[in-house]
Amino acid sequence: MSIMKKFSFLLVATLVLCVLCSLMSFAVFADEAACQHSYDNNCDTTCNLCGETREITHAYDNECDTECNVCKTTRKVSHVYDNGCDTECNVCKNKRTTQHAYDNLDDPTCNNCNEVRKVRGPVKKWWDESNQVIGYIVAGLVFVGGIAGIYFWIPRTKEPKRVGGKRK
Secondary structure: OOHHHHHHHHHHHHHHHHHHHHHHHHHHHHHHHHOOOOOOOOOOOEOOOOOOEOOOOOOOOOOOOOEOOOOOOEOOOOOOOOOOOOOEOOOOOOEOOOOOOOOOOOOOEOOOOOOEOOOOOOOOOOOOHHHHHHHHHHHHHHHHHHHHHHHHHOOOOOOOOEEOOEEO
16 A cells, blocks of 8 residues: 555544544533433532533521521521620521620629629728737727626625634
8 A cells, every 4th residue: 555545544534533523522512402401409509311510509598597498408607796795696686695704703894795894892801900909909808808707707605704703
């Protein structure tokens, strides 16, 4: 075989393959274009017939709704509150219970919401250095008064009368 014959044979074979590939791809694309897509529900992303995928948007009542209204798919959401002690969500009005948090009993400001409460202030001890002298005086009076009270409280017996210098 001459080189021209080999070349023309290759050229014809290549053209035949190109035409076949074109026809096959046309048939494939024509099938996809002709597909009447079928999905399980409005939130299904993949066609049941041809496998084509699509982008979908779930339908929720609001930003805090956890379940899609169409397909019942659940999602994790966070409620929106003004601060750590706010009891009602700003979006869906969901109620929650909270407690204020303070560092100690004398702390007037909540750590979560900065709400200020009325505190009675620090408790002053009745006995400190400023009234120590008065305390010693009071303690001494109580001690002396106690001794005097005991002395006068103890009943005494009368001494027997002496007759002629002798006891009877």
